[in-house]
Amino acid sequence: MMWLLIGCGAEVLPPLSAPPVDLIAAVEAAKVGEDEPISLTLSLYAAQEWTLQLQEPAAEGLTVTQTGTEGPTRAGDRQRTQLTYALTGPVGSYVIQPGAALAHGPNDQERELVPPPIFVDIGVDGPSGGELAGAMEPPPPPEPPWALIAAGVLGVVALLGAGAWWLLRPKPVPPPEPDDVRAKRLWQEARSAELSDHDLAITLSGVMREYLERRYGWPATSRSSGEILDFLMPHTAAALRLKLTAVLEANDRLKYAREGGGGAFFDELEARFLDILAATRPPTDEEAS
DSSP: OHHHHHHHOOOOOOOOOOOSEEEEEEESOSEEOTTOOEEEEEEEEEETTOEEEEEOOBOTTSEEEEEEEEEEEEETTEEEEEEEEEEEOSSEEEEEBOOEEEEEEGGGEEEEEOOOOEEEEESSOOOOSSHHHHTTSOOOOOOOOHHHHHHHHHHHHHHHTGGGTTTSOOOOOOOOOOHHHHHHHHHHHHHHSOOOHHHHHHHHHHHHHHHHHHHHTSOGGGSOHHHHHHHHTTTSOHHHHHHHHHHHHHHHHHHHSOOOOSHHHHHHHHHHHHHHHHHHSOOOHHHHO
């Protein structure tokens, strides 16, 4: 039997083909000494008939300077272009947003490329055990739905006493508050409360995630920003996803790296948030007709 297996040999599967477009971001070193620059490289790949519209990288607190361009050169069936940047700034820990790219291809194809943020340190060992470390931990398990259980018990009691008032007409129940109206109300209540910038960013992030969860019936409140953007890709236009990316990333930078804040910062977030609500809310009966 062993000789038969050796004679048959092993079937080698063909390698997976590369996507027609891609955007890869990498730093030469995530930790550098004081007064040393962070070296960032963006590698853009595009197959024939594909074009890329690049959004430049950014990092709050750092100065970003493009230092070189290489390509385009042939890389298999695609063209590769490499852009290099030097990021300089004072001692501290930073979050680099490598930017994004909007790709256009044949037959009106469109793809959005958003590499994950990169955490770097200049002249320090970096945060440990704080919020950045806790950001990678899985969400805690949900607590038992005590409110629903209590509501069920109260419902049984109410049914037992229904014979005393079943002839009375029930009072009209007001229509439920639309999800977008509820989200606007919660957003304004959060901004009117006396919260620190960090606590306000956490609260507004929760309002955004709760709205998306109610709107699409998907557990956005327990998912990361990257998972939310991946889920919404088939449901929203590219321009809207860029605004949603900006809101989620700005809140993440303020929550985890404490970057940003102030009235102008939250005013800009609110403007993009209202645009997202207007574009994603279901049409009313009058609009549908």
